[in-house]
Amino acid sequence: MGDFWLPEAASTIAPEVDSLFLFVTAVSAILLVGVTGAMLYFVYRYRRQSPGERPAPVEESKLLEISWIVIPTILVLLVFNWGFKSYVKMHAVPSEAYEIRVEAQQWNFLFEYPNGVTSDTLYVPEGEKVKMRMSSADVLHGFFIPAFRVKYDILPNRYTSVWFEATKEGDYDLFCTEYCGRNHSEMDKVVRVVSQDAFDNWLEEAGTSEDIPLPELGKQLYSQRGCQGCHSLDGSEMVGPSFQGLYGRTDHEMSDGTTLAVDENYLRESILKPEARIVAGYDNLMPGSYSSLSERQLTGLIEFIKEQSDKEPPASDQGQTTATN
Numbered sequence: 001m002g003d004f005w006l007p008e009a010a011s012t013i014a015p016e017v018d019s020l021f022l023f024v025t026a027v028s029a030i031l032l033v034g035v036t037g038a039m040l041y042f043v044y045r046y047r048r049q050s051p052g053e054r055p056a057p058v059e060e061s062k063l064l065e066i067s068w069i070v071i072p073t074i075l076v077l078l079v080f081n082w083g084f085k086s087y088v089k090m091h092a093v094p095s096e097a098y099e100i101r102v103e104a105q106q107w108n109f110l111f112e113y114p115n116g117v118t119s120d121t122l123y124v125p126e127g128e129k130v131k132m133r134m135s136s137a138d139v140l141h142g143f144f145i146p147a148f149r150v151k152y153d154i155l156p157n158r159y160t161s162v163w164f165e166a167t168k169e170g171d172y173d174l175f176c177t178e179y180c181g182r183n184h185s186e187m188d189k190v191v192r193v194v195s196q197d198a199f200d201n202w203l204e205e206a207g208t209s210e211d212i213p214l215p216e217l218g219k220q221l222y223s224q225r226g227c228q229g230c231h232s233l234d235g236s237e238m239v240g241p242s243f244q245g246l247y248g249r250t251d252h253e254m255s256d257g258t259t260l261a262v263d264e265n266y267l268r269e270s271i272l273k274p275e276a277r278i279v280a281g282y283d284n285l286m287p288g289s290y291s292s293l294s295e296r297q298l299t300g301l302i303e304f305i306k307e308q309s310d311k312e313p314p315a316s317d318q319g320q321t322t323a324t325n
């Protein structure tokens with residue numbers, strides 16, 4: 001368990017975060033002591049000792065001036081470089097990561113695994129990269145696992161994600177870190193890190209529940225909600241573009257000439273707000289009525305569309321569908 005100073009470090013990124021934190025703290029402490037000490041010494045050393053005394057003229061010292069510019073600059077750039085590298089590592093989700101869905105709502109977290117199992121304790125296998133794909137059914141929430149040193153906002157109307165690799169079996173805390181209403185303080189859950197075998201067993205056992213898996217749900221909705229009337233799965237053109245090979249495209253052209261990468265947020269927007277961006281070569285004919293789909297139905301459709309593609313997801317995984325010219 002942790003100590004008075006920091007919580008236990010139980011993920012691959014944690015030691016990196018901690019060493020940077022310790023470095024910044026140590027440098028700050030040294031500077032604090034140095035500056036305060038020099039100040040106190042000068043107050044004593046140069047105090048006025050007789051009523052008529054005036055300060056001696058001060059000579060400029062090039063060496064001193066250069067050093068108090070250069071040394072702090074080096075320190076600041078060091079911290080920037082170090083922090084930026086860790087930041088990139090934390091936010092570039094490895095493509096092979098195991099994906100768990102997080103649905104936050106007032107005041108609960110629900111975790112959903114690829115086979116459709118849902119649970120309110122987050123089970124993760126030790127030594128495996130895990131990606132959390134998160135969305136909120138209502139307001140802004142936060143996702144924070146102190147022992148893993150991961151923290152990210154969960155937003156309504158879009159996905160955000162974090163990833164981590166747990167290094168030690170055990171139970172850890174998970175909190176919401178955005179004030180989200182009356183019972184915000186009750187939004188705490190347990191993260192249970194178990195061995196890969198124990199995880200597989202748990203998942204299989206829990207899988208005997210009657211919840212149907214997301215892609216299966218998406219497939220049902222695809223026919224029930226009429227998508228199949230306008231979108232084929234085999235590449236053939238209908239009123240709308242085919243879903244075959246759609247997800248993961250990085251050069252998807254819009255009617256205004258921009259191209260974008262097709263990720264989950266683009267699919268989400270295309271279903272909820274079809275008028276926001278029109279695919280090149282098509283008309284704005286898609287009904288705008290799908291905004292009434294539940295979060296789970298929407299995710300099901302997106303998972304189903306993803307299954308129609310064998311492409312890797314686009315590299316930018318932090319939410320934005322960036323349009324470029």
Ligand SMILES: [Cu+2]
Nearest residue numbers: 141176180187
């Ligand atoms: Cu919350």
